[in-house]
Amino acid sequence: MKTINEQTNHHSPDWDLVIEPQSSLFDLNLKDVWRYRDLLWLLVKRDFVSFYKQTILGPLWFFIQPLFTTIIFTFVFGNLAGLSTDGLPQPLFYLAGITAWNYFADCLTKTSTVFRDNANIFGKVYFPRLIMPLSIVVSNLVRFGVQMLLFVGMMLYYVAVGAKFELTLWALLFPFLVLLMALLGLGLGLVITALTTKYRDLAFLITFGVQLMMYATTVIYPLSAAPAKYQWLVALNPMTGIIETFRYGFLGSGTHTLYSLGYSVLVTVISLILGVLIFNKTEKTFVDTV
Numbered sequence: 001m002k003t004i005n006e007q008t009n010h011h012s013p014d015w016d017l018v019i020e021p022q023s024s025l026f027d028l029n030l031k032d033v034w035r036y037r038d039l040l041w042l043l044v045k046r047d048f049v050s051f052y053k054q055t056i057l058g059p060l061w062f063f064i065q066p067l068f069t070t071i072i073f074t075f076v077f078g079n080l081a082g083l084s085t086d087g088l089p090q091p092l093f094y095l096a097g098i099t100a101w102n103y104f105a106d107c108l109t110k111t112s113t114v115f116r117d118n119a120n121i122f123g124k125v126y127f128p129r130l131i132m133p134l135s136i137v138v139s140n141l142v143r144f145g146v147q148m149l150l151f152v153g154m155m156l157y158y159v160a161v162g163a164k165f166e167l168t169l170w171a172l173l174f175p176f177l178v179l180l181m182a183l184l185g186l187g188l189g190l191v192i193t194a195l196t197t198k199y200r201d202l203a204f205l206i207t208f209g210v211q212l213m214m215y216a217t218t219v220i221y222p223l224s225a226a227p228a229k230y231q232w233l234v235a236l237n238p239m240t241g242i243i244e245t246f247r248y249g250f251l252g253s254g255t256h257t258l259y260s261l262g263y264s265v266l267v268t269v270i271s272l273i274l275g276v277l278i279f280n281k282t283e284k285t286f287v288d289t290v
Helices: 004-011 030-035 037-052 058-080 090-111 131-160 169-196 201-215 228-235 238-251 258-282
Strands: none
Touching: 030 037, 037 131, 058 090, 058 131, 090 131, 090 169, 090 201, 090 238, 131 169, 131 238, 169 201, 169 238, 169 258, 228 238, 238 258
């Protein structure tokens, strides 16, 4: 005769997924993220459709927002304030910074509220929670791609009118720079969303903080135009090295160094690792506090 344990083991099914109440901090379940990749694309499509479904102009807002921002920056900072643009055409200079900054800022602000915005879904059904912030980064990439078309179109216009700027070999780093912006926004956003589960006040400060952070980045002025005693402070912002490299690659102007880009890479890697680990720890208990 077989024992009860032997019979139980004989008839037990081979489970492909086991949900446990506790797991290691470093157990990130990245295989589950890959298995749920169809859900990732579904969420990306949902974000895109739901945001523009009830708008009149639809995806044209992708062009309108950076174009109007560029016009305002050109009038206020270029004409009234007279800030330097390193000899580049003012609209082209500002649009380059706005295009790069918008992608990073969108990834950061939308990821920073992912727990609060999706508490109902997280509390009802299982799926790798990291799917949700990843879908935000990917969906924002669509908007960034459209705005890059606007930037390239403006470059072609200024080439036609004889403006002086040049495309350098550093433009080949463009995919790498996009990855850096995405991962930096993702990492910082994951840290903030974990903190906002206990400290709700941070959610109100994030939008304001991102706006202030923009003025501490070389979006509206080149690093060379900042006072010498404050340049080190502006360079501490990891987006400064990314934007300066972006401008240097596409426009041939900017304070670009391998040191500044390397610093941006280092901060991005540290932010991403901390963000994922903190997110992984918080996701197990956040339903009790949100």
